[in-house]
Amino acid sequence: AQSVAQPEDQVNVAEGNPLTVKCTYSVSGNPYLFWYVQYPNRGLQFLLKYITGDNLVKGSYGFEAEFNKSQTSFHLKKPSALVSDSALYFCAVREADSSYKLIFGSGTRLLVRP
Amino acid sequence: DAGVTQSPTHLIKTRGQQVTLRCSPKSGHDTVSWYQQALGQGPQFIFQYYEEEERQRGNFPDRFSGHQFPNYSSELNVNALLLGDSALYLCASSYRGLSGNTIYFGEGSWLTVV
Incomplete structure (x- = not known):
């Protein structure tokens, strides 16, 4: 069965410091992996995805993520956090070519302090 | 270029009633999915439509x-x-459902049942 784990409910970081939001996944076949961000009382905004190719994926607002097949991880990173990055972040996985549905993690709240 | 649009944005219904939520996909997209996001949780896949x-x-x-x-x-x-x-009921759209194309979400419809 497909699943996604986001082990941290909240991540706290100071503005200007690097940030990492962790995600591990489980699928039977090849994964399509996604990161979305959700601001209060809003929908989900797409940040980046891994489909195939280079393991380091760059996305919107300076975010990037690294696909690690052996560790089944897809951690979200940013070299220098901004206060405006404070939001709820969701990792999601879909089994390539065989499933339509996205399986989401429980979300990680990122708090960037000035 | 309009993104995914949903209506209504908020509604209150009574137990036992029926509700209809509407979604227009992003321009050029042909696949629509629906997700339910309960408070404090990640979105859960309801179903996906492609070619009606x-x-x-x-x-x-x-x-x-x-x-x-x-x-x-x-x-x-x-x-x-x-x-x-x-x-919160989220509509998502993409092009060609099983492909690795990006899935975009709308702002959602908040349903309260009293």
Whole structure:
């Protein structure tokens, strides 16, 4: 069965410091992996995805993520956090070519302090 | 370029009533999915429509039904509403459902059942 784990409910970081939001996944076949961000009382905004190719994926607002097949991880990173990055972040996985549905993690709240 | 649009944005219904939520996909997209996001949780897949047919369904009862129209817009219907149906309902669209194309979400419809 497909699943996604986001082990941290909240991540706290100071503005200007690097940030990492962790995600591990489980699928039977090849994964399509996604990161979305959700601001209060809003929908989900797409940040980046891994489909195939280079393991380091760059996305919107300076975010990037690294696909690690052996560790089944897809951690979200940013070299220098901004206060405006404070939001709820969701990792999601879909089994390539065989499933339509996205399986989401429980979300990680990122708090960037000035 | 309009993104995914949903209506209504907020609504309140009474237990036992029926509700219809509407979604217009992003321009150029032909695949629509619906997700339910309960408070404090990640989105849960309800079903996906492609070429006016339901292609995959999540673990939701038959009270949840949908439709896709020839212009690719979609409706989500929920019958016999329960208090537990209170949630944010998200519509997502993409091009060619099984591909690795990006899935974009709308702002959602907030449903409160009293």
